[in-house]
Amino acid sequence: MDRRLRVAIIGGGIGGVALAVSLHKLAANVAVDIYEAAPSFPDIGAGVMLWRRTWEIIQALGLADELSVFASGRIEDGGHTMHMRKSDEKEAPTTEMVQSGGMAFHRSHLLASLRKHIPDSCSIHFAKRLQTYTRSLTGDIQVTFADGTQATHDLVVGCDGVNSAVRGVLYGTFAEEAKNAGESSKAAEYASKVDPVWSETVVYRGLAPRAVLEKTVPDHPAFSRNALLLGKDKHIILYPIAQGKLINVVALVSRQASEGTKYGKSWIREATNEEVLREYAGWEPLAIETLAAMERTDLWAINVVPTLPTYIGDGVALVGDAAHAMATHLGAGAGQAIEDAFVLASLLAHPAVTDEILPHALRAYDEVRRPFSQWVADRSRECGLTEEFNVLPQTSDPVLDLQEVVKRMRELFSFLKETSAMADRHKAVAMLEAAVGK
Ligand SMILES: Cc1cc2nc3c(=O)[nH]c(=O)nc-3n(C[C@H](O)[C@H](O)[C@H](O)COP(=O)(O)OP(=O)(O)OC[C@H]3O[C@@H](n4cnc5c(N)ncnc54)[C@H](O)[C@@H]3O)c2cc1C
Known part of the structure; x- marks a missing residue:
């Protein structure tokens, strides 16, 4: 170019x-x-897991040593043992599950480390909320922000999260075009992709200081490893972060039959420990003490993006939650966003890419990243249903039920060690080269 x-x-x-x-x-x-809508880089959220697939990318970008400092857990351990309990029983049966290596981060540490590598040559514009974009006759993309300002680019990448305005314009345009072509059912199908839908799950998130928990549960399993407390329609994920000083608490509650509906209330709000404890009434003492120790609790309604038929348009691509916001059960959403970003960047970096070749690069991105990230999203959903005893038939033996759940979960998590993000990158680049004859 x-x-x-x-x-x-x-x-x-x-x-x-x-x-x-x-x-x-x-x-x-x-x-x-x-272009970021907020006045500065947002810093919400608590813990975030990165798995081996994503770690390959962190290594390829030369960031592994720096990020390892903030991580709990090590990829090269080759696996860690997760403590599992059926905690809706007073005498909770327990077992162990060996996981492939994963690194747990405080989200703000992860983001701060990544941001340090944004070069000065990259212009960062805060308080710029994308409202719409249009393609001009010359092929430029004109981007318009809520404050009325505009900018001109060759490619717009929507990394704007689950409520993506970029996805809204892209699928709104597809719907309009289908309507104008007299294809009303296609138009309705496209229009249904604009807004996210409720996954049926709400999550109470918070951090429990180890120093507090030591007083009530001195031998808490989450001091030394990840723990999963399971029960019907609910489960709690626990893992140590900040070098073990804090326990990240993610307590999920699913409302059966709400999947695919609109979550009418505020998606994120502060909650009280009493509210969480009410949801988990009747659970074993270890669960109750852990929830009670959370310093501050936020409720997040987990909304997901309906399965999209494409992540790209004319001069437009969707990345991360904008393309595939998913159920949280595999802890894979952020990792999938990083994989999208890396594969797309690898394609845009290709020396063959010109204005004319750009659509081929976007197509290779879509063809490699869309099936995989949507497959991860499906698996994540199934993982949640399995963990909450909504897939496998339950018996009168809770020990056996727990073991069966663990067996299936092991299968669902197996891709984290059996597949490679770098292989996907090679596949996408090879696809581009085949398309342009290089
Ligand atoms: C409870 C919970 C636990 C999770 N745990 C994990 C985990 O352990 N591991 C994991 O991998 N993932 C996890 N995830 C998923 C992960 O948080 C997301 O997948 C990830 O943050 C997606 O990143 P993103 O950059 O695509 O979107 P976001 O992080 O949502 O970023 C979008 C950005 O776009 C900005 N923006 C929005 N609209 C506009 C606009 N119109 N114009 C300009 N800017 C805009 C926003 O301000 C924001 O900064 C979890 C999610 C939840 C809810």
Whole structure:
């Protein structure tokens, strides 16, 4: 390309920052602007897991040593043992599950480390909420923000999360085009992809200081390893972060038959420990003491993006939650956003990419990343249903029921060690090269 490809990254969350850093490390000939709706980089959330697949990318970007400092758990352990309990029984049966290696981070540590690698050459614009974009006759993409300002780019990448405005414009346009072509059912199908839907789950999130828990549960299993407390329609995920000083608590409650509906209330709000404890009434004391120790509790309704038929449009791509916000049960959403970003950056970095070749690069991105990330989303959903005893038939023996659940979960998590993100990148690049004859 004679001039630099002008890329607009809409959204400065994990996906947007990972894309900016990947482009910086891989693609010299790209000019990058990040447009973030918030007045500064948002810092919400608590713990986040990264698995072996995503860690390959962190290594390829040369960030592994720096990030390892903040991590609990080690990829190279080759696996860690997760403590499992059926905690809706007063005498909770327990077992262990060996997991492939994963690294747990405080989200703010992970994001701060990634952001340090955004180069000065990348322009960051805060308080810029994308409202719409249009493609001009010359092929430029004109981006319009809520404050009325505009910018011109060659490629717009929607990294703007589950409520993505970029996805809204993309699928709104598809729907309009289908309607104009007289294809009303297709138009309705496209229109149904604009808004996210409720996954049927709400999550209470918080951090429990180890120092507090030591007084009530001195031998708490989550001091030394990840723990999963399971029960009908509910489960609690626990893992140590901040070098073990804090226990990340993720307590999920599913409302059967609500899947696919609109969650009418505020998606994120502060909750009280009493509210969480009411939900978990009757659970074993270890669960109750852990929930009671949370310092501050937020409720998140988990909304997901309906399965999209494409992640790309004319000069547009979707990355991360904008494309595939998913159930949280595999702890894979952030990792999938990083994988999207890395594969897309690898394609944009290819020397063959010109204005004419850009659509081929986007197609390779879509063909490799969409099936895989949607498969992960399906698996994540199934994992939640399994963990909450809604898939496998239950017997009168809770020990046996727990063992069967663990067996299936092991299968569901197996891709984390059996598949490779780098292989997907090679596949996408090979697809691009085959398409353009290089
Ligand atoms: C309870 C919970 C636990 C989770 N645990 C894990 C885990 O352990 N491991 C894991 O891998 N994943 C986990 N996830 C998923 C993970 O948090 C998300 O998949 C990830 O944050 C997605 O990153 P993103 O950059 O795509 O979107 P986001 O992080 O949502 O970032 C989007 C950004 O875009 C900005 N924005 C929005 N609209 C606009 C606009 N119109 N214009 C400009 N900017 C805009 C926002 O302000 C934000 O900064 C969890 C999620 C939840 C809810």
